[in-house]
Amino acid sequence: MGTPSGYSSAVANNAVIGEFSPAVREWFTASFPEPTPAQSAGFARIVAGEHTLISAPTGSGKTLAAFLVAIDRLVTRDPLETSTTRVLYVSPLRALAFDVEKNLRAPIVGISHAAERLGTTFREPLVAMRTGDTSARDRQRMLRNPPDILITTPESLYLMLTSSARSTLAHVDTVIIDEIHAMAATKRGAHLALSLERLEEVTQTAPQRIGLSATQRPLEEVARFLGGSRDGAPRPVAIVDAGARKTLHLEVVVPVEDMGELGKVTHELRSGPATAAGVERRTSIWPSITPRILELIQQHRSTIIFCNARRAAERLAAQLNELATDLGIAEGELVKAHHGSLAREQRIIIEDRLKRGDLRAIVATSSLELGIDMGAVDLVVQVESPGAVSRGMQRIGRAGHAVGEPSTGKVFPKHRHDLLEVAVVARRMLDADIESTRYLRNPLDVLAQHVVAHVAMHPDMKVESLAAMVRRCANFAEMSDEVLHNVLDLLAGRYPSEEFRDLRPRIVWDRIAGTLRARDGAQRLAVTNGGTIPDRGLFGVFLPDGTRVGELDEEMVYETRPGETFILGASTWRIEDVSFDRVIVNPAPGEPGKMPFWHGDRLGRPLELGRAVGAFLRELRDVSSNSSEAAEAMLVERHCLDALAAKNLLAYVNEQVDSTGSLPDDRTVVIERFRDEIGDWRICIHSPFGTPVHAPWAIALERRLLDRLGIPVETMWGDDGIVLRLPEAIDRLPIEELMIDPDELTEVLVNAVPQTSLFAARFRECAARALLLPRRRPDQRTPLWQQRQKAADLLAVAAKYPTFPILLETSRECLQDVFDVPALRDILTQMRSRAIRLVSVDTPKASPFAQSLLFNWIAAYMYEGDAPLAERRAAALALDRDLLDDLLGSEELRELLDAEVLAEVELELQCVVEGRRARNTDEVHDLLRRVGDLTADEVALRSEVDAAPALSDLV
Known part of the structure; x- marks a missing residue:
């Protein structure tokens, strides 16, 4: 070296x-x-x-x-x-x-x-x-x-x-x-x-x-x-x-002559364990990618193939094994799938088999992205853009793991717009031009969890000592006393547990002495609900002897019956039984099985990469306008594209220019308007800046158009722009209405974001981290639909309190971690000053770039499209309480309730029924806070134990 x-x-x-x-x-x-x-x-x-x-x-x-x-x-x-x-x-x-x-x-x-x-x-x-x-x-x-x-x-x-x-x-x-x-x-x-x-x-x-x-x-x-x-x-x-550039041998491979033909309807009938027979199908790039990857596997000693989704990894592994068997290349398994939904024991077995040479390849997700030593891997294949330069370098770096050894990688784009991003990522990988990293500031849900855990291990903890310890952490170095005390208020029972049981206090805050101590059960709560990884309510998959195989998405399990087969880890399994928390299976080698699916979030394109995509489009158009040959040479020599990839990308860009007369780039936003198949107007805002910019822009547009024009507009976003679907009654929408005043952006978003299902989903995850949605038993799964319903109930209560810390944290997470609001504000400011120009065009049909946006709109709209009903309802309950009160009125609401039910509720609120009486000193303290001043006899009536010692301790 x-x-x-x-x-x-x-x-x-x-x-x-x-x-x-x-x-x-x-x-x-x-x-x-x-x-x-x-x-x-x-x-x-x-x-x-x-x-x-x-x-x-x-x-x-x-x-x-x-x-x-x-x-x-x-x-x-x-x-x-x-x-x-x-x-x-x-x-x-x-x-x-x-x-x-x-x-x-x-x-x-x-x-x-x-x-x-x-x-x-x-x-x-x-x-x-x-x-x-x-x-x-x-x-x-x-x-x-x-x-x-x-x-x-x-x-x-x-x-x-x-x-x-x-x-x-x-x-x-x-x-x-x-x-x-x-x-x-x-x-x-x-x-x-x-x-x-x-x-x-x-x-x-x-x-x-x-x-x-x-x-x-x-x-x-x-x-x-x-x-x-x-x-x-x-x-x-x-x-x-010591981050010297590692030598990369990189090539972007397109195995078809014309990617523009992909997605067209055919009537081919296909069958087999890795495919689904159908009368009508759309042409896919997979039948062309799979043979090329199989050739590469044969040409190399050991190969890792990365996909961006678990389902894609399972599908590709099954297709490779099927093709290898059909061609007589291998009997049994040439390739295995490897991802986080496989049991750890299964993953270790697969990794060891690759190291020993029993497997020629693994199809993996991010499960093999980090520095695990996979032995003599001499090729990495990436299917689809890795989405970030740092992720691409990490994955390709799995090949040639030894000191001084170059890394060889092949990238297969899935469609033409994917090819556009891949070309930019490839160049930036060669230049080691990676995205910047920023640690989080003041995540209050994480703080709440640690406060409960730390106080549980340190009785009579001084608030000043806790604050000093927390501020030593870079993430909380600038946190104010007010914010910390707000979190302590939450944990000490400031908010009403009568309306939501898990708001009951977890710590006791003695404001006079300035000390904190844990309530009964706080340590167990912190241990059984610790961590930050969201609970997706996945079902464990087990053999009859209890050996864990992996896990499946809850929705897939609900659609599955005993006797059916599915593929997991590139092996087929037959379902023997489905219980409330697990799926029992047996191996079913050689049988066809359906592909599993999992719901998950995909990170959006980082701003730096978005700007680079825009600059690349501007450069490519300048070069190609003078010479197509020079443009193709640039793509091959500087961006690692093979000849077919270069021709396909150049054709794609030229078709877009022919359709709209312009390209979106780092200095141009193109607004395209056309009618869809049923005659409704669609507006596409073409921009390369990525989902973290486009998502808040779309949310703000939706709110602005509703408030100012009374127009309910459906919006969808992705890495390459925004799609708006206008109501049939709206024939024209001035371009000025699509521009948000950058000075008003934050206010618009603060009001609009809580009404989205993104907010409700993030609130559920934040509340769970803050120990407000605890699992009843750590060894049992909690169904996701139950988590959503419970989170909706909590959100309805929390919405009444503007200072509720987890509401504030959810807003912070959306506006700071998920969205790139400063970047959007900067772009809107440049649009206002004409530093970024706007080009508006009407087209008879969707342009090639618009077709890509529409094709991917489900993924771009994943939060709204996959919004569970409970989370939609939660947002409405949280934000429309005044309207509901006006519509129902307190007197009308009382008339709807049964008198006997009211009497029972009164007894429960007075804590005189079984299950509501105080059982220890802490609960006597809670009783007095909840009910108010009571005599010793009244306290005794509401206690299951002798109340006198408890009252003595409190006095």
Whole structure:
């Protein structure tokens, strides 16, 4: 591996390696010719005790750079009298944690042998892993005899800090966060950052923090997230930028002459286990992609194929196996599907089979995107645009995992507009021009969960101490006292639990003493409902003996009956039984089966990539207007397109220019109007800026047109623009009405977003994170429809209180995390000043770009189109209470209610019926807050226990 200019590797490397103990130095020099740049610079910073962020591409040795110093410290320092954990490694993936645990064995064994040869003493470090799959017996064993090096996940670290296991972490002096870039910009990252600050409350000294990241920018933002703060100032973090560009051999492949023919109706009859027979079908690119990918698999030793969806991965794996069998290439399974809905045990088996050569390829989703060592993979195939440059580099980097080895990748676009984005992504991958990362600010649902967990482990916690700990976390460094107290109010029972039971207090806030303590059951609540990953209500899939196979979407299970077969992991399974929380199956090899499906969110195109797509379209039109040959040459040479891909993309762009006379780009927005098949007007706003810009624009347009013109407009959005469907009565819509005043944008969105089902869905997830929608039993699934109904009930209550923290958090998440409102405001400002020009055109039929928007409108409209009825109703209840009161009136409403029912409700509210009486001191306190002043006899009437001691404690 090369070194930077002016860098004397012999001197620097000798100095670095010389810092290690003799056994470690002996092993390293015998195993490697020299340290990699990531190791050279990383070793020096870590040995010096600095918090360190190492940024380097896959296969650069950065994991060893983090661990080797810690291992050297472990084997050279005097052991403590009792065993305790000294090194904590946190991975975002259990599979990666499992991989690291195995990969640590080689250096530890090697150093042991070197020590034996040198005649020096060596105490072999004990390594263990704790994840959600760790058995209770193994957890107890680690509690009695903690490992020197503990490998875990963010969720398991949180659970340890919220249980007696936290005592085993008291002597941790090194924390390694792997793949930190994958978490920094997420609520999971904020959750982990708070856990790190809680860890510092447990440890005797502040641990050294080491972050490992793929190529990322700005590194200062990731370093700030890693380091957090101390005494109001960011902790210093040394940045080791070894992100030299990895050599990429990239090609964009289109296996058909004319992609414009795709999607046309044919009457071909097909059958087989991986296809569905039909009288009428649309031509697809899959029959052309599958044979080409099979050829590539045969030409290479080991291949990973990435798809963007689990269903697509299952479909492609089944088609490849079917085609291989038909051609006599392989009997049985040549390829397996690998994704997060497969059980971990199944994924490990599949990974091992690929490493051993039993499988020639894996079709995966993001489950294999991070730094798992997949052995001798020499080709990565990406089907469809990866959607972001960083994601594409991460995936293609799976090939040629070894230091200095190039990565070879083939990208197959699925349609012509996909090809447009792929061309831009490919160029930016070669330039390592990735999107920027920004950690979240003040996610209140994550804060609420950690407050309950932390207070449960620290009785009589001072509010000032809690605030100081929370503000050490970068995500909450700028949080005001008012916001924190608002969250504490929520947890202390400010909001009425009579209307929604799970609003009952979880902590007691003594405002006079300034202390917090947990209520009964708070610790159990925090443990059984911890984490940030939304509960999708998935059904577990099990063999009759209890072996877990994977999981299925709730909606698919409801449409399935015993005896039917389906495909999961590229294997066919027959359903034997469906219970309320699981599906029992048996293998059904060789039988046809239907493809599973899962609902999920797809991230929109980042703004940087959107601007790049626009600039590319502008450049391509300029070049092609002078010479088609020059344009094709540019696409092949600079954007890695093969000849057919270049011809198809150029034809697509030329057809759009012929249809509308203009192209949308980074300086032009095209507004196209035409009538659809049934004669209604459609307006397409063509823009390359991506869903995070287009979604809030569409929501604001919908609200504006309704408020100003009384027009109910249906809007749909995607990465490439917005579609509006006008009512039949509207024949014309002035272009000015499609422009939102940038100065009014925030106000319009604040009022409009709560009325969307996106808001209701996000509110459900935020409330669950804040422990307001707890699971009754952690080992049982809660149906998604029940979660939605309960969240709707909570939203109806919360909507009455403008300061309700989870309402505020949901608004923040929508406006800050999901949408890019500043970018939209900037674009609208440029449109107002004519820096971005508007082109309006009427067309006799949808242009090629408009056809792409209309074809993908379901995916673009996924929140509204898939809106459950309960969530739609929840939004109406939350926002239309005044209107409902006016329509029904309080007196009319009372007349609708049965007198006996009213009497029963009165007794319940007075807490004099069974199940409502107080059972302990906390509940006596709640009783007085709820009912008001009571005599001792009245309290006794409302208590199941002797109320006198409770009243004495409270007084």
